[in-house]
Amino acid sequence: IAGITQAPTSQILAAGRRMTLRCTQDMRHNAMYWYRQDLGLGLRLIHYSNTAGTTGKGEVPDGYSVSRANTDDFPLTLASAVPSQTSVYFCASKRTDYEQLDGYTFGSGTRLTVV
Amino acid sequence: KQEVTQIPAALSVPEGENLVLNCSFTDSAIYNLQWFRQDPGKGLTSLLLIQSSQREQTSGRLNASLDKSSGRSTLYIAASQPGDSATYLCAVLGRDDKIIFGKGTRLHILP
Numbered sequence: 001i002a003g004i005t006q007a008p009t010s011q012i013l014a015a016g017r018r019m020t021l022r023c024t025q026d027m028r029h030n031a032m033y034w035y036r037q038d039l040g041l042g043l044r045l046i047h048y049s050n051t052a053g054t055t056g057k058g059e060v061p062d063g064y065s066v067s068r069a070n071t072d073d074f075p076l077t078l079a080s081a082v083p084s085q086t087s088v089y090f091c092a093s094k095r096t097d098y099e100q101l102d103g104y105t106f107g108s109g110t111r112l113t114v115v
Numbered sequence: 116k117q118e119v120t121q122i123p124a125a126l127s128v129p130e131g132e133n134l135v136l137n138c139s140f141t142d143s144a145i146y147n148l149q150w151f152r153q154d155p156g157k158g159l160t161s162l163l164l165i166q167s168s169q170r171e172q173t174s175g176r177l178n179a180s181l182d183k184s185s186g187r188s189t190l191y192i193a194a195s196q197p198g199d200s201a202t203y204l205c206a207v208l209g210r211d212d213k214i215i216f217g218k219g220t221r222l223h224i225l226p
Contacts, residue, residue, distance in 0.1 A: 031212075033214075035216075041218075042204075042216050042217065042218035043204070045213065045214075048213075050212070090158060090159065103161050103164035104149060104159075104161065104206070106151075106158045106160075107158055109157070
């Protein structure tokens with residue numbers, strides 16, 4: 001089934017540890033995104049990539065890094081986790097073209113708790 | 116800066132009723148608007164996507180409208196069912212190719 005796979009589904013992480021959240025899509029979408037969702041704050045964009053080899057900062061990029069070595073994968077790394085990074089993280093993708101016809105496809109999320 | 120607002124934050128209605136969820140946005144320069152459903156502890160499922168040139172989209176019991184000039188969209192749910200209980204989010208894709216989400220409306224359908 002075409003879509004987005006995120007791993008792990010949940011994780012408890014000690015503060016200060018490094019963690020990479022994985023995101024893989026098999027739809028050959030150009031653009032990929034990482035969001036965090038927090039109660040009362042909604043979904044906020046962390047980083048994005050419009051195409052393989054390029055990345056950009058979203059609304060809340062501090063403490064996170066991404067890479068886009070190929071079309072399918074878009075990992076999100078927390079170099080040194082802090083409790084404020086406790087959240088649910090969603091990866092999303094979209095096929096981009098001039099007409100901007102497509103909507104977004106979301107993964108099922110990773111629930112991260114930093115203690 | 117685009118802002119997307121959804122009111123009310125929560126809504127409870129008896130089963131069988133028709134209902135309308137509201138979404139407003141401040142910048143009318145958009146490519147499209149998308150409605151999502153999110154069940155507790157789950158990801159987002161796309162319901163309807165309206166392009167900026169369109170006024171409405173329909174899928175089954177769902178109908179979404181878009182009025183760019185007034186910065187409003189509505190999601191109409193006909194003959195509501197308990198299975199419709201979820202959080203509904205609208206999201207606007209701006210000309211900068213960034214999507215901005217509302218904070219959602221939590222819908223509870225009473226059996």
